[in-house]
Amino acid sequence: MLTDLLPNQNTCSHSTAINGENPISNEQEHFHNELNGKVNDIVATLPKGKGWRGPEIFLHKGFWLPQTAIKSLLMIHEYFHPKPTDIFLAAFMKCGTTWLRALMFATANRHRYKISDHPLHHTGPHGVFPSLDAQIFLECPVSKFDNLPSPRLFATHFAHNLLPTSMTSPSSTCKFVYVCRDPKDALISKWHFMSKIRSKELPPISFNEAYELFCNGISEYGPFWDHVLGYWKASQESPEKILFLKYEDMKREPSVEMKKLAAFMGMPFTAQEEEAGVVEEIVKLCSFENLSNFAVNKDGVQKFRAPVVVENRNFFRKGNVGDWENYLTEEMRDRIDSITETRLKGSGLALGLMHKA
Numbered sequence: 001m002l003t004d005l006l007p008n009q010n011t012c013s014h015s016t017a018i019n020g021e022n023p024i025s026n027e028q029e030h031f032h033n034e035l036n037g038k039v040n041d042i043v044a045t046l047p048k049g050k051g052w053r054g055p056e057i058f059l060h061k062g063f064w065l066p067q068t069a070i071k072s073l074l075m076i077h078e079y080f081h082p083k084p085t086d087i088f089l090a091a092f093m094k095c096g097t098t099w100l101r102a103l104m105f106a107t108a109n110r111h112r113y114k115i116s117d118h119p120l121h122h123t124g125p126h127g128v129f130p131s132l133d134a135q136i137f138l139e140c141p142v143s144k145f146d147n148l149p150s151p152r153l154f155a156t157h158f159a160h161n162l163l164p165t166s167m168t169s170p171s172s173t174c175k176f177v178y179v180c181r182d183p184k185d186a187l188i189s190k191w192h193f194m195s196k197i198r199s200k201e202l203p204p205i206s207f208n209e210a211y212e213l214f215c216n217g218i219s220e221y222g223p224f225w226d227h228v229l230g231y232w233k234a235s236q237e238s239p240e241k242i243l244f245l246k247y248e249d250m251k252r253e254p255s256v257e258m259k260k261l262a263a264f265m266g267m268p269f270t271a272q273e274e275e276a277g278v279v280e281e282i283v284k285l286c287s288f289e290n291l292s293n294f295a296v297n298k299d300g301v302q303k304f305r306a307p308v309v310v311e312n313r314n315f316f317r318k319g320n321v322g323d324w325e326n327y328l329t330e331e332m333r334d335r336i337d338s339i340t341e342t343r344l345k346g347s348g349l350a351l352g353l354m355h356k357a
């Protein structure tokens with residue numbers, strides 16, 4: 001079953017658009033061929049590293065990206081027109097975007113749907129909340145994003161300084177929610193996920209190899225620390241524009257973080273809503289236990305840029321804090337923690353050093 005876009009909601013209006021089943025027109029083919037030429041020229045000049053899903057990734061303006069992501073980025077720069085009310089969910093891979101998608105969608109649409117008959121029951125978080133990085137691929141050159149109701153919600157894995165200033169400049173009023181996580185847990189989660197979606201023609205990546213690559217910053221959308229720091233610094237400079245959340249805080253006090261999130265989105269929960277338990281209802285709807293048990297999240301698939309098709313079940317693994325303890329030796333843990341400490345020093349941000357407390 002493919003997750004469909006919902007008509008007349010915070011999604012693209014064409015149900016076949018997100019799943020990539022639209023036949024490609026001559027105009028689109030010509031457009032893609034031209035763009036592919038440009039991307040090939042760019043990539044030919046860039047340092048190469050080992051890809052976790054495909055064979056290689058490229059160091060583009062300080063971040064490691066697959067060739068297809070470089071193409072998306074060019075498309076975002078050329079064709080995406082942010083609206084002042086847009087809200088972007090940004091994160092390094094495997095830091096909690098599936099969860100945040102569900103929470104943000106449910107919050108933004110809480111007056112539209114009953115919890116008992118909510119689109120999340122049959123659509124899945126990726127179906128209701130498009131990935132800008134993947135969706136731009138399917139929509140260009142004729143963007144259908146304009147048909148989305150406000151506020152439009154988009155997810156992105158791109159680093160802050162890679163995105164167009166029309167989105168990131170403090171003078172633009174669109175907002176970002178950034179979610180980050182202990183890098184040790186992000187590494188474990190990413191290794192599992194990428195191993196599942198890794199091209200079958202390539203040999204698997206062992207955990208030790210993934211660990212080395214991660215510590216050296218070489219993984220899709222990384223280095224992890226630069227990604228986090230870019231959004232952290234921007235959130236310090238413009239707190240009204242970027243809300244910086246941690247997965248661990250969300251797990252510990254979901255209702256507290258949810259209230260922050262709703263207020264930041266410009267849709268604070270009223271006293272009546274709080275009394276009526278709306279916050280807790282949304283938290284429950286979007287909990288790992290609940291979401292991961294919906295049939296769509298057990299059997300559905302999500303199409304990204306061809307040839308990437310991901311089974312929805314792969315977005316739900318354990319949903320715990322501290323699973324790294326089952327994988328890392330003390331030495332491995334100390335190395336990542338020391339990179340984190342060094343890289344974040346003086347920034348005012350602390351991440352994943354709980355075991356030292």
Ligand code: A3P
Nearest residue numbers: 094095096097098099189287288316317318319
């Ligand atoms: P684990 O692999 O540690 O279990 P992303 O959504 O950004 O791809 O991140 C995936 C991580 O978030 C996975 O972590 C996944 O299990 C976890 N996750 C997915 N849905 C969740 C939810 N509703 N609540 C908490 N964690 C969730």
